[in-house]
Amino acid sequence: MVKRTKQRLWKEGLQVENILADKGYSSEENYAFLEKQNLTIYIPPHGTYKGCPDGSTYNEREDHFTCPQAKVIPFRKVFLDYRTKTKKKEYRASSKLCKDCPIKATCIRKVKEKRITVTYYREEYERNDKRVYSHLGKQMKKIRQSRVEPVFGTLTQYLGMQKINVRGISGTKSACIWQQ
Template identity: 60%
Template sequence: MSVKPGKARKLNYLSQLSVDTAHHVITDIQAYHAEGKDNQYLEDISNRLKKRLHGQGLIWRNCLADTGYSSGENYAFLESEGLRSFIPPHGTYKGGPDGFTYDKSQDYYTCPQGKIIPFKKEFIEKKNNTRKKEYRASKRVCIGCPIRSECLGKSAQEKKFTVTFYRAEYERNNVRVNSSEGRYMKSKRQSTVEPVFGTLTQFMGLRKINTIGIAQANKVMHLSAMAYNLKKYLKFIGKTVKSDAQGMHHFVLELKASISLQIRPLTALNI
């Protein structure tokens, strides 16, 4: 069951698709139940895809995806696999409160008034089942602070906030995303994956699956991907054959010209 704001509930499958940026070949496709989020399936996709590519002697270096696949867990997983992520973070991500600076070596924050907010504990947030770190100052630190009412609000006695456990992984990913290479990668992803999705849904009938069960849905998706890749292969072979024929034609012309040049001096010498 898929639920989207402002739209009716529907029985859907979630199609996850990976595409090679060099030739727009579908390298992996899988159907999942639609109640999950995209970022929950990235690890499964990556494990399956990496094994397949390595089996063909292909090296995978970069992972391009949209914001739906963003999570600290995914960034950390991709780094452990030796992959560079280019996945824009969610708009809600912050490396800490506004105006606070982070000290990586001592793992604490400094507030705008120069007071230290130390790390207190690590925990799992139940709402999203995500790993978090809590930072909290003591009451005496915040007493008498000139910006106390703005910083703490009405009821709080001390400054307390949580930050994702994977802050370092987020920051490294964000540096890549905001670089010139990251901007290029974003345009590359948009021109690679989106057209493939459009072809599958608009021209190959994947807007609806007329089967029962996720296993049958996967068969339909795999057959569609096979048909798509076969068309790409035939098109590529056609270009290769045409270019080979043109190359052979030019070779023959050059060979004839070379023979002609060699014959003419000999004829002149004989005369």
């Protein structure tokens, strides 16, 4: 959809620079794709994204986490999460590292080693988070809520539309007339 929209707007002499959307479009694949298209995105993360685990810090240069006890939790593998069908990265400490740890009972409980699983697209999420929660990001949210959302609300609440299957303003006008 983004590629087609960019092409149609380009033919009219317009260029897409920013993408505004609600949480429904938040996904690691969307973030990565839109960044590759050189677009600035303002899509709030959905509730499942947690970022860095509590008490741990991430070392980007060496790609590892450090636990609250200053132990290194190295990167182990990339895998596909079978439940969510999303790409993940796993960081795991050896059982020897956690064996005599003073916070073991609260940190890893009954398992033998510290395991941290994060989205493969963590960097894209982090960049997007900074944009969304910045001053400009808050302004972009107001623009989206004041210009885009009311249109869909009017169409669904007052004109009885359930689905929009047309493109462009002229198609939408005729669809609205047809629904009445």
